[in-house]
Amino acid sequence: MEERDFLLAIQLTTGLGLARKAQIIKGIEEKRAPTGYPWSEMTLAVIVGLDPTSQIFARIAGAYRAALRRVEEQRGVFSYFTYFDDAYPEQLRQIFQPPLILFYRGDLRALRLPALAVVGTRTATPYGFSCLRRLLPGVIEHGVAIVSGLARGIDVMAHQVTFSNRGVPVAVIGSGLNHAYPVRNRQLQEEVALQGLLLSEYPDDVPSHRGHFPERNRIIAGLASATMVVEAKQHSGSLITANSALQNNRNVLAVPGSIFSDESSGCHELIQAGATVVQSSSDILANLSGF
Numbered sequence: 001m002e003e004r005d006f007l008l009a010i011q012l013t014t015g016l017g018l019a020r021k022a023q024i025i026k027g028i029e030e031k032r033a034p035t036g037y038p039w040s041e042m043t044l045a046v047i048v049g050l051d052p053t054s055q056i057f058a059r060i061a062g063a064y065r066a067a068l069r070r071v072e073e074q075r076g077v078f079s080y081f082t083y084f085d086d087a088y089p090e091q092l093r094q095i096f097q098p099p100l101i102l103f104y105r106g107d108l109r110a111l112r113l114p115a116l117a118v119v120g121t122r123t124a125t126p127y128g129f130s131c132l133r134r135l136l137p138g139v140i141e142h143g144v145a146i147v148s149g150l151a152r153g154i155d156v157m158a159h160q161v162t163f164s165n166r167g168v169p170v171a172v173i174g175s176g177l178n179h180a181y182p183v184r185n186r187q188l189q190e191e192v193a194l195q196g197l198l199l200s201e202y203p204d205d206v207p208s209h210r211g212h213f214p215e216r217n218r219i220i221a222g223l224a225s226a227t228m229v230v231e232a233k234q235h236s237g238s239l240i241t242a243n244s245a246l247q248n249n250r251n252v253l254a255v256p257g258s259i260f261s262d263e264s265s266g267c268h269e270l271i272q273a274g275a276t277v278v279q280s281s282s283d284i285l286a287n288l289s290g291f
Contacts, residue, residue, distance in 0.1 A: 005071050006037035007082045011101040012067035012203060015060040018097040018215065020048040025083050025100060038068055078204065079104055087111065095222035095248045099201045102219075105177055106197035110168050113145040114288050117224035117245070119217075119238040120154025120231045121263050128154055128231040128263070131255050132161045135228075138281025140167035144288060145196065147223050149173065149216060150185055154230050154238075159188060162196075169196035172219045174212035176200055181208035217241040218248075225289040226251035228278060232266030239266050242275070251287040253278045 010016060010024060027033040027047040034043060041061045045052035050060070080103045081087040089111045092098055116139060120128060136146065136158065145168040148155040155171075162169045171192045173181070177200050180186035192198050201215065217240050221227050227245040229252070232238040242252045254275040257264025271277055276287055 001037040001068075001071075003035075003037055003084065004082055005075070006039070007084070007101055008078065008080060009038060009064070009067040009071045011080075012070055013060065014063045015056070016048065016063075020050075021100040022097045023048050025098070028084070041065075081108070089223060091225065092219070092222045095218060095244075097218070098222065099219060101201070103177055103200050103202070103204065104197060105193040106195075108197065110145050110170050110197040111223070113143060113168060115145040115147050115170065115224040116284060116288060117147040117220050117227040117241065118154065118158040119148060119220065119227065119229055119241045121233055121236060121238065121266075122151055122153035122155075123263065124153040124157060124231055125261070125263055127257060127261070128255075129157050131230050132157050135255070135278065135281055135284060136161045136167075137165045139284050139288075140165045142285060143168075144285075145170050147172065147220055149213075149220055150180075150189055150192070152182060152185070156185065156188065158230075159192060163191065167196075170199065170223065171196070172199045172216050172223070173208075174200075174202075174216040175208035176202045176204040176206035178204040179207050213237060214240055218244045221245035221250060222248060224250065226253055226284070226287045228253040228255065228284060229267050229270060229275070230255045231257060231261075231263040232270075233262055234265050234269060236266045239270070242270055251276060253284060253287055 045057050050057040080101050082101050087108045146162040147170040148158045150171045150173050159169045169192045175181055180189045221241050221244040229238050229242050245252050252275040254267040254270040255278050
């Protein structure tokens with residue numbers, strides 16, 4: 001079995017979370033792991049730091065065996081790249097707990113472009129849409145890809161502005177590629193795959209789950225050199241993405257709004273904490289690397 005197939009089996013193994021997959025990456029990078037694949041169950045237990053006699057590992061071992069069989073039976077079904085492939089963007093390798101594998105549809109050349117992550121509230125107002133229509137065209141015309149999560153509200157609006165300006169959209173979703181959330185975004189999701197790149201950490205048949213979205217947010221922030229927040233309430237999921245960007249030494253930008261709008265309170269909180277205020281496209285470009 002080749003390394004890529006083995007890593008796909010690891011990704012398909014239920015019970016191996018982000019931390020244990022990060023240990024697998026580290027074990028391979030530090031050459032502490034065998035280069036013959038697949039690994040034995042004992043080797044897997046040692047690399048991920050589990051007692052091979054424990055009930056936890058017994059469940060993982062069963063899932064691992066099933067995943068190895070699935071990879072052999074469904075060879076060629078999945079389109080994916082691994083942490084160790086040339087297609088994997090270097091900036092994503094630098095984040096805390098980088099994804100072991102990303103499944104994709106679309107053009108991987110999108111990952112070579114400088115990128116801006118755009119996130120915000122799902123209950124966006126006309127003000128938020130107006131901000132995106134004012135700010136993003138001047139960024140897109142410089143060849144910057146726009147990364148977002150295809151959630152309703154600001155995410156969808158960012159992709160729509162990207163389409164209308166013939167830019168390159170990159171969407172990271174919280175389900176497998178065969179699912180869309182919300183369902184009404186399916187057509188937009190297909191358009192992203194045609195014009196840009198659709199990415200997921202989850203196998204194609206996995207539905208969305210609330211626990212997937214924080215995990216997805218770290219990838220959105222990791223793909224870009226800066227994250228811009230447009231309309232976000234306090235305690236918003238968009239702030240999780242912004243915090244992930246900060247933790248990984250990326251620039252965080254925030255669009256100010258009305259002091260009377262709850263939809264902008266999170267942005268104002270970010271600005272008070274040191275985020276860069278955005279009023280023009282040039283403010284964004286000044287905080288992007290590689291454009």
